[in-house]
Each structure stands twice: as C-alpha cells, then as structure tokens.
Amino acid sequence: MDIAQLVVNGLALGALYACMAVGFSLVWGVLNVINMLHGSFIILGGYLAYFAWSYWGVHPLLALPFVGVGLFALGYGLQFFLVNKVVRAPVLTTLTLTFGLDMILYNLMTVYFSATPRRIRLDLGSFEIFGVFMPADRLIGMLLALALTAILYYVMRTSKVGRAIVAVRMDQVAAQLMGIRVNSIYAITFGIGAMMAGLAGVILVLVFPTTTSVAGVYLGKAFVVCVIGGLGSVPGALIGGLVLGVVESFAAHYFGPQNALVVGFLLLLFLLLVKPTGLVGVRGYE
Amino acid sequence: MSRYAVILFALWVVVLAATPFFAENYVVRAAIVIAMYSTMALSWNVIGGFAGYPSLATAAFVGLGSYVGAVSQVNGVPMVLAWALATLVVALVSLAIGALLLRLKGHYFAIGSIVLVELFRLIASSWSSVTGGGNGLNVPLLRWEPDDVGLFILMVMLALMILAFAMNVVVKNTRLGFGLQCIRQNEDAADMVGVNTTKYKVAGFMLSTILCGTVGAVYASWVGYIDPSESFQILLTLKVAVMALLGGAGTLLGPVVGAATFVILEEVVWVNFLSWNRAILGVLIVFLIFFLPNGILRTGAFSFLRSDGASGSKRA
Amino acid sequence: MSGPVIELQSVARRFGGIQAVRDVSLKLEEGEVVGMIGPNGAGKTTLVNCITGVHPATSGKVLFEGRDVTRQRPFEAARSGLCRTFQVVQPFPEMTVLQNVAAGALFGQKISRLSQAYDAAHEHLEFVGIDQFADMPASNLTLANRKRLELAKSLAMKPRVLMLDEVNAGLNSAEINGALDLIKKISDQGISIIVIEHLMKVIMTLSQRILVLHHGELIAQGDPRQVVNDPKVVEAYLGEKFAKRIMGNDHV
Numbered sequence: 001m002d003i004a005q006l007v008v009n010g011l012a013l014g015a016l017y018a019c020m021a022v023g024f025s026l027v028w029g030v031l032n033v034i035n036m037l038h039g040s041f042i043i044l045g046g047y048l049a050y051f052a053w054s055y056w057g058v059h060p061l062l063a064l065p066f067v068g069v070g071l072f073a074l075g076y077g078l079q080f081f082l083v084n085k086v087v088r089a090p091v092l093t094t095l096t097l098t099f100g101l102d103m104i105l106y107n108l109m110t111v112y113f114s115a116t117p118r119r120i121r122l123d124l125g126s127f128e129i130f131g132v133f134m135p136a137d138r139l140i141g142m143l144l145a146l147a148l149t150a151i152l153y154y155v156m157r158t159s160k161v162g163r164a165i166v167a168v169r170m171d172q173v174a175a176q177l178m179g180i181r182v183n184s185i186y187a188i189t190f191g192i193g194a195m196m197a198g199l200a201g202v203i204l205v206l207v208f209p210t211t212t213s214v215a216g217v218y219l220g221k222a223f224v225v226c227v228i229g230g231l232g233s234v235p236g237a238l239i240g241g242l243v244l245g246v247v248e249s250f251a252a253h254y255f256g257p258q259n260a261l262v263v264g265f266l267l268l269l270f271l272l273l274v275k276p277t278g279l280v281g282v283r284g285y286e
Numbered sequence: 287m288s289r290y291a292v293i294l295f296a297l298w299v300v301v302l303a304a305t306p307f308f309a310e311n312y313v314v315r316a317a318i319v320i321a322m323y324s325t326m327a328l329s330w331n332v333i334g335g336f337a338g339y340p341s342l343a344t345a346a347f348v349g350l351g352s353y354v355g356a357v358s359q360v361n362g363v364p365m366v367l368a369w370a371l372a373t374l375v376v377a378l379v380s381l382a383i384g385a386l387l388l389r390l391k392g393h394y395f396a397i398g399s400i401v402l403v404e405l406f407r408l409i410a411s412s413w414s415s416v417t418g419g420g421n422g423l424n425v426p427l428l429r430w431e432p433d434d435v436g437l438f439i440l441m442v443m444l445a446l447m448i449l450a451f452a453m454n455v456v457v458k459n460t461r462l463g464f465g466l467q468c469i470r471q472n473e474d475a476a477d478m479v480g481v482n483t484t485k486y487k488v489a490g491f492m493l494s495t496i497l498c499g500t501v502g503a504v505y506a507s508w509v510g511y512i513d514p515s516e517s518f519q520i521l522l523t524l525k526v527a528v529m530a531l532l533g534g535a536g537t538l539l540g541p542v543v544g545a546a547t548f549v550i551l552e553e554v555v556w557v558n559f560l561s562w563n564r565a566i567l568g569v570l571i572v573f574l575i576f577f578l579p580n581g582i583l584r585t586g587a588f589s590f591l592r593s594d595g596a597s598g599s600k601r602a
Numbered sequence: 603m604s605g606p607v608i609e610l611q612s613v614a615r616r617f618g619g620i621q622a623v624r625d626v627s628l629k630l631e632e633g634e635v636v637g638m639i640g641p642n643g644a645g646k647t648t649l650v651n652c653i654t655g656v657h658p659a660t661s662g663k664v665l666f667e668g669r670d671v672t673r674q675r676p677f678e679a680a681r682s683g684l685c686r687t688f689q690v691v692q693p694f695p696e697m698t699v700l701q702n703v704a705a706g707a708l709f710g711q712k713i714s715r716l717s718q719a720y721d722a723a724h725e726h727l728e729f730v731g732i733d734q735f736a737d738m739p740a741s742n743l744t745l746a747n748r749k750r751l752e753l754a755k756s757l758a759m760k761p762r763v764l765m766l767d768e769v770n771a772g773l774n775s776a777e778i779n780g781a782l783d784l785i786k787k788i789s790d791q792g793i794s795i796i797v798i799e800h801l802m803k804v805i806m807t808l809s810q811r812i813l814v815l816h817h818g819e820l821i822a823q824g825d826p827r828q829v830v831n832d833p834k835v836v837e838a839y840l841g842e843k844f845a846k847r848i849m850g851n852d853h854v
Contacts, residue, residue, distance in 0.1 A: 032393075034393060085576065086575060086576075091393050092340035093531075096528055096571060099568075100572045102568070103565060103567055103568030104568035106564060107563075107565035107568065258411065262405065268397075460716070467696075471694040472693075475692040476694075477680075478654075478692075479706050479710055480680035480708075
C-alpha cells in the first residue's frame with residue numbers, strides 16, 4: 001500500500017473520529033466532566049439508525065435528524081436531572097457517576113438490542129482517484145462527518161448559545177456575571193455532546209460493523225483525540241481526530257491492525273506527559 | 287489511632303477465616319473474593335484516599351502480577367517464589383511508571399492510569415511468545431483436595447488483607463500519611479511547607495500497587511488460567527475505586543466495609559438477576575454518588591470508628 | 603556567619619512576554635529586617651517566588667548563605683530555612699489549626715515523629731498567641747488569626763529567613779499593632795526578615811532598610827527616611843505631576 005493510500009485512509013477514519021470525539025471534548029472542556037457514556041451514545045445512535053433502516057426502510061441520511069434530536073434529549077435530560085448535581089464534585093465522583101449510568105445504558109442495550117454486530121450496507125461501489133482507492137460509503141461517511149463538524153463549528157461561532165458555551169468554557173464565574181444561565185448551558189452542552197455522538201454513530205454503522213462491546217474502544221479513541229487536540233474546541237477535535245486517524249492507519253500497516261490501538265495509547269501517554277493541553281494548546285482543566 | 291477500627295477489623299478477619307469450617311463452598315469462595323477486593327481497595331486507599339490522586343491503574347498491576355506469577359510458574363518457578371517475584375516486578379514497574387504518571391493531576395492522571403490498564407492488556411495480547419497472547423495461559427494447578435486449596439488460598443488472601451490494613455495503619459500514623467493528606471488538601475501549600483511531593487506521591491503510588499501484584503499472582507495460581515481480557519479489566523479497576531469510595535476513602539475501615547458490601551451485593555445480584563447485573567451495579571453506583579458521596583463510614587453514626595481529629599494533641 | 607544570608611545577583615524573571623523582574627541585585631544581612639515596597643505589579647511577590655523556587659529566576663543568581671540556590675524547588679527552599687507567607691492565606695482546609703502548624707514542623711524542620719511535631723506546634727501556636735484554638739478547624743479562624751496561623755506554620759519550619767508578603771492586608775489597626783509586636787519578637791530571635799508591605803506605618807516602624815521595586819526594577823534602597831523622600835520613589839507611587847508638586851513644596 002502506498003503512502004497516499006495510507007494517508008487518505010487515515011483522513012477518512014480521522015474525520016469520523018473527529019466527529020465522534022467533538023461532543024466528548026466539548027463536555028469535558030465546558031463541564032469538566034468525563035462522560036463515560038459517550039461510547040454508548042455512539043453505539044445507540046448507530047443502532048437506532050440500523051433499526052430504522054431494517055424495520056422501516058428509513059434511509060440513514062433521513063434518520064440523522066431524528067437520531068440527533070433523540071440523543072440530544074437524552075443527553076440534556078441526563079445532565080439536567082442527574083449529572084448536574086455533581087458537576088462541581090471531584091474527578092472521581094463525576095467519572096464514577098457517568099460510569100454507573102453507562103453500565104445501565106449498556107445493559108439496556110445488550111438486553112433489548114442484543115450484541116450482534118450490525119452494519120447498514122449501502123452497496124455503492126468505490127472510487128479511484130490518482131491511484132487512491134476509496135469505497136463510496138467511506139467517502140460519504142467522511143464527508144458527512146466533516147460536514148457535521150463544520151456545522152457544529154459554525155453554530156458555536158455564530159449563535160448566541162454557541163457563544164455562551166464558549167464563555168462558560170473559558171470562565172464559568174465571569175459567564176454567570178454576564179447573565180448566562182450556566183446550568184442551562186451545561187445541559188445544552190451535554191445534549192450536544194450526546195447528539196454528536198449519536199450522529200457519529202449513524203455514520204459509523206454505515207462503515208463498520210457495530211456492537212455494544214466496541215463502545216469502550218471508541219470512548220478510548222475520544223480520549224486520545226482530546227489529548228491530542230485539546231479540550232472544548234471543535235478545531236481541536238478535528239485536528240486530533242485527523243492526526244489519530246492517520247497515525248492509526250500507518251501503525252496498522254506497519255505493526256498490524258491490533259497494534260494500531262497500542263500506538264494510539266502510547267501517543268496519548270506521551271502527550272499527557274509532554275503537553276497535556278494538546279497540540280492546539282487550548283487550556284484545559286487539570 | 288482508632289482502636290475500634292482495629293478490633294472490628296480483626297473480628298471480620300476471624301469471621302472470614304472461619305468460613306471453610308461452617309459454610310458451603312460458594313461462601314468460602316465469596317470470602318476469598320472479599321479478601322481479594324479488600325486488599326485491593328485498602329491498597330488503593332493510599333493513593334486515592336490519602337493522597338487524593340484518583341488512580342485507575344489497579345487492574346494494570348493486578349494483571350501484571352498475574353502474568354509474572356503465571357509465566358514464572360509455567361517456567362518452573364515454585365509457586366510462592368513466583369508470587370514474590372510478581373510482587374517485586376510490580377514494585378519496580380510502578381516505581382518507574384509512577385515517577386512519570388504522577389506529574390499529571392486530576393482528570394489527566396485518571397486517564398493516564400486507565401490507559402495504562404489498556405496498554406498492559408494490549409501488550410499481554412500481542413506478546414504471545416511469552417504470554418500466550420489471546421489464548422491465555424494455563425498455570426500449573428495445586429494438586430490438593432479442592433477444599434484444602436480453598437482453605438489455603440483463603441488464608442493467603444486474608445494474610446494479604448491484613449498486610450494491606452497494616453500498611454494503611456502505618457501510613458496514616460506516620461509522616462508519609464500526613465504528607466499525603468497535605469498533598470491532597472493543597473499540593474502547592476504542601477510543597478511550600480517542605481514536602482517533597484514527587485517522592486511522597488511515588489511512594490504512595492508504589493504502596494498502592496505492590497499488594498495488588500501479589501493478589502494477581504495468587505489469583506492466577508488459584509484459578510489456573512488467565513487471559514488478557516480477564517486480567518486487565520477496566521471494570522475491575524473502577525470497582526475497586528468505587529468500593530473504597532462506598533466505604534469511605536481515606537478512612538481505615540472504609541475500603542474493607544466497601545469491598546464487603548459490594549461483593550456481597552454483587553453475589554446476590556448475580557445469582558438472581560444475571561442478565562441485568564450490570565445495570566443493577568450501575569444503579570448502585572449512582573445511588574452511592576447521590577446519597578453516600580463520602581462513603582458509608584463518613585456518615586455521622588460511624589464517627590466513633592474514625593480518627594480524623596488531632597488525636598495527637600496532648601492539650602485540649 | 604560572615605557574608606549576607608541572601609544575595610541576589612542580577613536576578614530577572616520573565617513570563618512569556620512580560621518581564622516581571624529585571625536585573626535586581628540586593629543583599630540581606632543576617633538578623634536584618636528589610637522592608638520591600640513598591641506599587642502593585644512591581645514584582646515584589648515574583649521576587650519572593652524567585653528566591654523560594656516557585657518561579658525560578660530566568661537569569662541571574664540567588665545565593666543563600668553562599669550557596670547557589672537559583673534552581674531549587676520550593677520544598678528544598680522550605681527545608682533549608684527560606685520561608686515565606688502568602689498574601690492569601692493557604693491553610694490545609696480539612697486540618698485543625700494544630701495540624702497545620704505541625705505540618706510545618708514535620709516537613710520544614712524534619713521532625714520524624716508525629717507526637718513531637720504536635721508538641722512543637724503547640725509551642726509555636728503559643729508564641730503567636732492562638733494556642734487556645736489548637737483543635738479548631740483552620741477554616742473557622744478569623745482573618746487576623748489566620749495570619750497568625752501562617753506565621754506559626756512558618757516559624758515551625760525553623761526559618762533562617764522569613765519573607766512576609768503583605769501580612770497585614772485586611773487587618774484593622776489594633777490587629778496590625780499586634781502583628782508588629784509579633785514580627786519584632788521574631789526578629790529578636792535572630793531571624794532575618796523581608797517585609798513586603800503597603801502600609802507605611804508598618805514599614806517605617808519595622809525596617810532597618812527599605813527596598814523599592816517598580817516595574818520589576820530596584821529603583822532605590824537604603825535608610826527608610828531617605829528612601830521615602832527619594833524623588834524616584836515618590837514619582838513611582840504618585841506619578842510625575844504629583845511628584846513635582848510635592849517635591850517642590852519640600853513635602854515629606
């Protein structure tokens with residue numbers, strides 16, 4: 001496989017990772033909460049799209065808005081009623097809470113949806129450009145991921161809510177003094193986090209077989225993306241995702257696919273020690 | 287030093303030790319598991335409870351201990367020696383890693399420590415020539431009567447639990463424990479007052495892993511088979527932290543109470559609600575966070591068991 | 603002991619683009635009480651941070667009893683006898699008053715047994731006058747007593763040099779008088795002291811010598827009366843216009 005192919009594969013994968021991780025990054029950066037449910041949100045989104053497709057013939061692109069709204073509501077509700085009670089507690093408390101909630105969600109999904117791997121196969125053929133080979137569904141997945149991330153970025157920069165979220169991320173106290181209702185922003189941000197995860201899940205189920213047991217894997221990748229790209233910023237998540245995608249692509253080729261993950265984690269550990277705020281250098285919480 | 291805590295602990299050890307003589311096999315098994323988790327939770331208490339560094343690396347070192355113990359035994363090392371070797375290796379590895387990992391704080395430290403678990407798992411999976419890779423490793427079994435094996439392992443695990451408790455008592459009543467608590471409450475102020483924070487944190491971290499390595503090695507000898515996914519479970523590492531939190535992190539008996547409560551609940555749930563056991567544990571955890579955020583032993587009724595005050599003060 | 607107990611040679615410290623301290627050279631002789639004044643942002647606290655290793659100097663040297671300690675870490679400074687207090691008091695919030703001071707004895711003085719540390723802590727608490735609060739949670743103290751706690755903690759570390767950073771901020775005049783007495787008592791024990799202050803009454807009463815910092819530079823040092831009348835100092839505090847007006851009237 002030549003370099004160009006590896007790079008393109010990596011970027012396609014990376015775009016998906018970026019879309020997966022951006023919600024996680026926002027929640028961590030703004031609420032200072034590590035959302036252990038994030039991986040399960042991704043899988044949930046994917047499963048919902050899959051079932052809509054296989055039972056009702058709903059095209060995944062059509063399912064996107066519904067999954068988005070559904071996951072947003074779920075995230076908003078969870079945060080507003082549960083997570084918000086401990087949002088100012090120490091690390092271990094919030095992490096344990098989201099972990100406990102994740103165990104519940106995970107169990108619900110395994111019982112009601114079962115753990116069979118699922119994938120929506122849209123047999124669309126593949127492209128070849130300048131000697132680089134790309135299946136059409138991957139290409140669509142990549143473009144969708146980039147588009148969703150771009151939309152989020154645009155919304156964050158231009159809408160009132162988006163600006164408020166950034167303000168809370170920078171300085172919660174000052175934001176309150178400016179009249180921003182922080183609890184509301186927290187809930188909205190968590191909702192957005194869940195929504196982006198769900199949407200990423202829809203893309204995922206188009207491209208890879210998806211099952212509840214890989215929820216942890218994608219959560220892990222979200223961690224790595226955050227450490228590479230910094231917390232709470234969309235551009236950061238994008239860069240982090242693309243970097244991870246390319247790194248994994250090369251690592252899989254030279255060291256074998258199962259070791260690609262090891263390389264990702266080593267990169268994370270290395271960065272944590274050297275520059276925990278990430279390559280894009282946004283100041284995160286400790 | 288709280289005398290009540292020591293007395294209650296001793297009573298509890300006696301109860302657990304007596305199980306082979308009056309109860310069914312599955313109760314003995316449960317006692318072994320309780321002793322295991324108590325050891326791990328008490329160990330975690332040093333870095334997580336006293337020092338306030340939320341380590342999620344327990345599983346990494348338990349698994350490491352399992353593998354070193356198993357691989358040694360497979361290569362002919364006698365069982366108890368294999369256990370000692372596992373302990374030593376874990377101590378050295380945690381020293382090396384601790385020096386790096388403890389530069390991180392808060393969330394970053396928690397993540398770094400979780401990643402360690404995953405990393406070790408992946409290494410165990412890949413290094414098949416030594417570890418047997420994904421196929422796991424068979425450990426030579428103890429060729430005694432099953433009842434005798436159970437009794438023996440129970441005694442070993444209880445011994446480890448006692449060591450872990452003793453470690454907590456010693457740490458809490460010496461400069462090390464005082465320093466770790468200063469670090470937890472205000473690391474910068476601790477630095478200013480003369481605490482070599484790096485040295486203390488690394489020492490705390492090492493202490494929190496050593497006995498976990500031994501537990502891992504003994505466990506491997508007991509069950510006779512280990513594999514990467516089972517030995518390096520993130521679920522385990524989180525359970526240990528939750529147990530200490532449940533009972534009351536930073537107290538002497540907290541981890542013991544938490545471990546016992548959790549394991550017993552888990553056994554009950556497992557038996558009766560198999561397919562829902564994860565959800566029920568999840569609910570338990572959520573309940574814990576909301577209603578017992580500081581642990582069982584930190585609620586008012588149990589204050590006689592704690593010794594948080596200036597107990598060294600001679601003048602009142 | 604001959605030679606200054608602290609000597610700074612061309613010490614400078616920058617934070618990114620900001621030069622917080624530039625080319626400061628000074629000496630502190632044993633047993634002296636030196637006042638350090640200067641407008642807000644002059645670099646006084648930064649200088650103390652350089653001396654104690656919190657923000658090591660980016661250039662220049664810090665010598666303590668003749669040894670080069672420029673690169674030392676804060677805990678090393680504390681142990682060797684270079685102690686400082688903070689403008690905003692930083693106790694260990696969950697510990698009692700006694701335990702806070704015991705921390706100083708345990709780690710600064712390197713006492714190894716807890717009970718010994720507690721005994722030493724009581725002594726220091728008595729010295730500063732708050733031993734009656736020994737078993738109270740440190741966070742329940744009044745501001746004035748918290749300052750005394752800081753002092754007791756620093757004294758428990760057996761300092762050779764004590765740097766007091768605006769120890770009187772927020773105190774009323776009765777409390778300030780109490781603090782002044784205490785500082786004099788400490789000086790009588792032979793400890794060299796640097797007092798950073800805004801209150802002229804305190805500075806003039808305590809200091810044998812005054813250092814004036816402005817924009818990170820040492821613009822004047824010497825006898826208190828002289829320094830206070832130095833035109834540069836007046837200008838730094840009051841600005842050019844006022845300085846001219848006041849100097850013109852031979853004002854003190």
